[in-house]
Amino acid sequence: MDVLGPSTLPKGDNVNPYAFCVDLAGSWFIGRGAMIAYYGDVAFRAVTAYASADAYVAARFSSPAHVQDWVVAEGTGQVLLADRGFDVSSFDLDDGNLTVRATNLLGFAPTLALKQSIVPGFVTLLGTGTFLASSNGPVIFVEPPFRADPQALLGWADCPSPSIHHDAAWMAASLAGALRGALGRVSGEERQYDFTGAGTVLLQSSEVVREDPALLRVVEQQTEQLTDEQALVLAGRLRARVEQRRG
Amino acid sequence: MPFESVNGKVVRAHLGTGRTVLSRRGAMLGYQGEVAFRPVSGTGGGGVRGVVGAALAGESQPMMAATGSGSVLYGLRGLHVTVVDLDGRSPLLVEADRLLAHDADLQTSVQLIGSGGLRQAVRGAATGQGLFTTRVAGAGAVALLSHGGTFALPVRPGEVVVVDPQAYVASVGALSVELRARVGWRDAVGRGSGEAFQLQVTGSGTVHVQASENKL
Numbered sequence: 001m002d003v004l005g006p007s008t009l010p011k012g013d014n015v016n017p018y019a020f021c022v023d024l025a026g027s028w029f030i031g032r033g034a035m036i037a038y039y040g041d042v043a044f045r046a047v048t049a050y051a052s053a054d055a056y057v058a059a060r061f062s063s064p065a066h067v068q069d070w071v072v073a074e075g076t077g078q079v080l081l082a083d084r085g086f087d088v089s090s091f092d093l094d095d096g097n098l099t100v101r102a103t104n105l106l107g108f109a110p111t112l113a114l115k116q117s118i119v120p121g122f123v124t125l126l127g128t129g130t131f132l133a134s135s136n137g138p139v140i141f142v143e144p145p146f147r148a149d150p151q152a153l154l155g156w157a158d159c160p161s162p163s164i165h166h167d168a169a170w171m172a173a174s175l176a177g178a179l180r181g182a183l184g185r186v187s188g189e190e191r192q193y194d195f196t197g198a199g200t201v202l203l204q205s206s207e208v209v210r211e212d213p214a215l216l217r218v219v220e221q222q223t224e225q226l227t228d229e230q231a232l233v234l235a236g237r238l239r240a241r242v243e244q245r246r247g
Numbered sequence: 248m249p250f251e252s253v254n255g256k257v258v259r260a261h262l263g264t265g266r267t268v269l270s271r272r273g274a275m276l277g278y279q280g281e282v283a284f285r286p287v288s289g290t291g292g293g294g295v296r297g298v299v300g301a302a303l304a305g306e307s308q309p310m311m312a313a314t315g316s317g318s319v320l321y322g323l324r325g326l327h328v329t330v331v332d333l334d335g336r337s338p339l340l341v342e343a344d345r346l347l348a349h350d351a352d353l354q355t356s357v358q359l360i361g362s363g364g365l366r367q368a369v370r371g372a373a374t375g376q377g378l379f380t381t382r383v384a385g386a387g388a389v390a391l392l393s394h395g396g397t398f399a400l401p402v403r404p405g406e407v408v409v410v411d412p413q414a415y416v417a418s419v420g421a422l423s424v425e426l427r428a429r430v431g432w433r434d435a436v437g438r439g440s441g442e443a444f445q446l447q448v449t450g451s452g453t454v455h456v457q458a459s460e461n462k463l
């Protein structure tokens with residue numbers, strides 16, 4: 001078994017399928033909790049601490065909903081990143097755009113710009129540079145036209161944002177079944193993200209999505225469009241749903 | 248055409264020319280082409296007794312059928328997927344919750360495992376190994392879920408293969424699977440290794456074992 005040190009660590013490459021070594025010389029954006037170890041002279045500071053002072057960081061990281069879940073690593077050394085034993089892959093964007101599930105993004109070079117996606121729970125990376133994403137099992141690349149289960153979707157590149165496809169036959173069958181009392185609650189199969197156009201869709205094998213702290217803030221922002229009466233109706237429905245789930 | 252392994256955790260099923268695939272509900276990751284899904288009730292046909300038996304044993308999973316032309320990706324919670332091809336002569340025994348997907352022309356039924364009566368049932372409850380199991384018969388492909396992947400152990404006549412109940416995934420062939428207790432004095436004083444319960448497999452066929460003691 002090889003023992004890895006500062007000189008033998010693979011620089012800018014995977015150490016094994018589950019950990020990646022970033023060769024830091026300058027700054028990198030790193031998701032909170034993704035760093036497992038580092039060599040060298042590296043300082044980790046919250047993005048919030050920079051965004052007020054450093055216009056450069058604010059311009060690169062333009063998603064207030066996610067800002068508190070990210071840190072800036074600055075200095076020189078090797079930083080090891082990993083996420084719950086999931087597979088970690090690095091992606092190189094060349095003047096491109098890629099949208100990825102926010103909880104699966106581990107880090108990105110500051111040459112990329114991060115923006116909040118229209119689809120809740122996702123962020124978009126723009127520009128040229130490297131970023132790291134984790135996935136449950138190796139990433140599966142498919143080409144549109146493709147319909148993906150929302151929970152298995154890791155991200156998409158170069159194609160238009162998805163629309164939501166409702167499976168009419170499934171819903172009709174479920175409804176009839178629900179009336180007979182034979183079938184339980186919805187499983188999510190009746191709703192898929194529909195991708196069209198040219199590009200690539202990234203999938204993983206996971207139907208369990210990690211709690212995304214930014215998702216609440218993103219959804220809350222969207223509820224600003226509701227009137228006061230609608231907001232009260234929504235609050236009541238959410239409460240009823242939680243009580244039903246908890247039994 | 249059997250399932251195609253995309254990676255250790257995902258399989259792709261090609262539909263068309265009358266091929267229907269049954270899968271666990273919630274296991275569809277995505278699809279290409281004109282594919283229609285419809286919910287079907289769980290395994291354990293065979294009338295009221297079958298349904299009641301399935302409910303008693305927990306051998307019932309909500310399933311769904313995929314028809315049409317195109318390809319569907321299946322996977323569940325990042326669990327490893329093993330594809331087993333059945334030749335039509337040997338049935339497969341598996342717990343229903345490990346069944347990810349299979350060809351719709353395979354027949355599934357709920358079967359009593361072992362023949363120990365009530366004592367066996369109590370032991371089954373103690374080990375988490377159900378007394379009832381799902382029997383899959385016919386020719387076709389089955390995708391099984393496991394924790395950390397499976398490997399196959401051959402069973403030859405005259406040999407006994409002993410498997411930890413937690414590591415047992417499925418068995419194919421003319422096999423008899425029996426639960427045995429082997430309690431030593433260390434177990435009696437609470438210092439046992441936890442290996443007091445074992446599944447003894449005899450006959451001719453293959454046992455699929457996972458390299459983990461995690462149940463699904």
